[in-house]
Each structure stands twice: as C-alpha cells, then as structure tokens.
Amino acid sequence: MRTHFALVTGASSGIGLAFAKGLAVRGYNMLIVSNVDSIHTAAQEIRAAYPAIEVISLVMDLSRQEAARELYEYTQAQEIEVEVLVNNAGVYHDRDILDDSEGFTSLILNLHMYTPAMLCYLFGQDMRLRKHGYILNVCSVTSKIVAQRLGTYASTKSFLAAFTRSLHIELKPYGVYVTNVSPGAVDTGLYNIKPWMTKLGKCLGIIVSPETLARRGLRALFHGCSKVTIPAVFWHILTFIILLIPTCLLRLIRRLGWF
Secondary structure, three states, X not given: OEEEEEEEEOOOOHHHHHHHHHHHHOOOEEEEEEOXXXXXXXXXXXXXXXXXXXEEEEEOOOOOOOHHHHHHHHHHHOOEEEEEEEEOOOOOOOOOHHXXXXXXXXXXXXXXXXXXXXXXXXXXXHHHHHOOXXXXXXXXXXXHOOOOOXXXXXXXXXXXXXXXXXXXXXXXXXXXEEXXXXXXXXXXXXXXXXXXXXXXXXXXXXXXXXXXXXXXXXXXXXXXXXXXXXXXXXXXXXXXXXXOOOHHHHHHXXXXXXX
C-alpha cells in the first residue's frame, strides 16, 4: 500500500494548487485532480519544488455523479491510502437562478454538494477504520448569505458547511479531523475585480492570497478545528450586517438595479 498521500481536487491553479503545495511542504505524497490538462503542469511544478515526494496528476470531471466512486476506485486500484482529503473543486457563480442552463445547474449542484459529500463518505469510511485522517472542505462565507444572484452558489456552499460540521462531530472521536474552510475574497482572478481594487483589498486585509488561505486552512485542519473563516473579522461583520437586511429591502435593491 502506498501511504502518506493527500488528495486535492481542483488543484490545477489558485487555491487548490496552494493547498497541494502546502501539503507537499509537510511531506505528503500528492494525488491532484482537475478537469483541465494543466493539472499535469501543476504536478511538474510540485515535483520540481519537492523532488522527494510522489506526485500523481489525474484529469477527471468531478461534476459527474459517478466521479466520486471512480476516483475512490482509482485509489484502490493504485493501492493509494489517502490520509488527507481536500475538497476544493468548485466554480464561483453570481447570476439569477433561472437564467442558468439546466446543464450548468446540474454541474454546480454535483460539484459543490454531491461529489464532495460522496468523497467524504467513501474516504471517510477508510479513515474511520484506521482511526486517523483529515478532511478539509472548502466552503464560503456566502454559505450564510441569502440574496439574489447568489441563490445557487450560496445554497450549495451552505449544504457543504452544514455537512462538514456534522461530519466533524461524528468523526473526531475516531481520530479523524474534519474542517470547514470558509474564504471571503481570494486573489485568484476569479471575481474579475480591477487590479487597483485587489491591491487595496489586500492592503486592508479583506482579500488574501491563495497561499495565505492554504496556510491558515491547513493549520486549522491539523489542529482539529471545525471551522475557520479567512479573513475572519471583516467577513464576520459583513455577514452579520447582511443577515439584518429584510427581504423587502433586498427586493428594493434589486428593483433599483444596485445588485
């Protein structure tokens, strides 16, 4: 059996790649997965920086319902024992629910809910038997926000956050740590923010780099924390304020075209 492996989904760039590198620093062999061929380039980058570890890259569309089972069976066939599972694969979304295609709606529901939940279920079984393991689910600060244009994205992240908390409680007595990492804005180019705004946000500590997110997230995971919000203070305050906005005011904001 090939041991001391970490599995990171959505690891071709950005947050996922930062998590993969952060785990490589800790000496973990890597199985990194993405739906794009650039995952192999990411693997080469990790190998060059950490030649002592084994790095396996795999192209797989994780938005298919059969993907979780296929990925688990791949590790069984390759005799890979996954000690750390990082469910990072996802897509950011800011659009009215009914303006999406049926195909995209199915994709985001599977990618944010079904696949990570099933990967937790399948690999979590093995971790519980071994009485050792780590699972990190990348959620979002939007999991607590109910607002227009974020209906699908925030709701799927809300499911993942609730699922992660329950799993944390269930598995900790068996020596398996499960952590919800809820990022706010991260400097990945995903949000189409103007460069000067990104620079200002980073100076104010509102926007963090993928490396900072990965470092804090992994620290929380290996310390057994159930949840970490990054960055914490600003997003806790903003989320609290948004939760105070009544539905009638949200309707007015929409009618005025502000959001």
